[in-house]
Amino acid sequence: MSYLDNERLKQIVFLLIIAFLGILLFKELYAFFPGFLGAVTLYIISRKVMFRLVEVRKWRRSLAAAIIMVLSFLIILLPVSMLVNMLTSKVGYAISHSGELLDGLKALNARLHANSGIDLLTGERLQKLQDYITNVLPGFLGATFNTLTAVAIMYFILYFMLVNAREMEEALYEYIPLKDENVELLGQEVKNMVISNAIGIPAIALIQGIVSLIGYLIFGVPEPVFWFVVTSFTAMLPVIGAAAVYVPMGVFLIAAGQTWQGIAILVYGFGVVGTSDNLFRMLLAKKIGDVHPLVTILGVIIGVSLFGFIGLIFGPLLISLFIVLIRIYSNEYLVKKREVKVVKTHHGKEGKAKQVGKD
Incomplete structure (x- = not known):
């Protein structure tokens, strides 16, 4: 075996160990990964302000990091936590009055069956619904606890990321095994996707x-304000x-x-609310990054199943990173191979030309 081999x-053994x-x-x-992703998100959004x-x-770095963390809590997390608290109280009320809710659904189903002949809620479906309602509260409280843990981890990581921002970015440039322009491409794509999502x-x-x-x-x-919160989520x-x-x-x-209110809600929903989604999505795409809708839809589906709520941001980012890595691989390695082939072909033609000249 040669020295090079x-x-x-x-190197291969070392990489396998790593x-x-x-x-x-x-x-x-x-379990701490959603908190880390949240810290990365806030860091990308606030790094310019920090610098x-x-x-x-x-x-001082510590003071600037503390101010940014407090502002992010007041602007982002506090309103969201208030909205979640509103939803939690409503869910708790619905669970404590689940018997009345089921009686109302039975009456509604009987009326619908009498008018249209459609029986939506059979006895089996009602039993499943009752079991689901009974099990919602523990799951909801568990999700709230997990969210609080993720937020605490997020701010813990974010503080050190902000305080050591320049050193961290320089280390990434040094240790990522790519050309500088490809590292720039990767960083820009991550920034655009995070801000976009x-x-x-x-916003939409x-x-x-x-x-x-x-x-x-x-x-x-x-209760229009409550339904506004639910619709926004x-x-x-x-x-x-x-x-x-x-x-x-x-x-x-x-x-x-x-009847007229129900029909009006359906017409308004499909005609106005649905149209506003497409309209504002196109307007915001020009401001914060043009992301293909297919990337967003598939990314959100994948991200939510992997990371929970923060997957709304990082799901599309995973797909975009996959596409960017393919582009980087092409720039980093395939271009070199093509250049080598061109050089070899060029030298081969020169050799033939010299041989013809000698003859």
């Missing part, structure tokens, strides 16, 4: 919620979106005898 074998340890650590620390405070205004998806969902709220107020829907879901709220609401109103 021996060194290559050592990969094994990396997989082992990721497996054991997977400006530290390098231009000459603030972290700002774009919630909030706009749809506001548009829906206007309709709820016009058509006299009870469901609007972030792929494919179905806000229709998960206004379609059942319209059907319920029609079945309850409020």
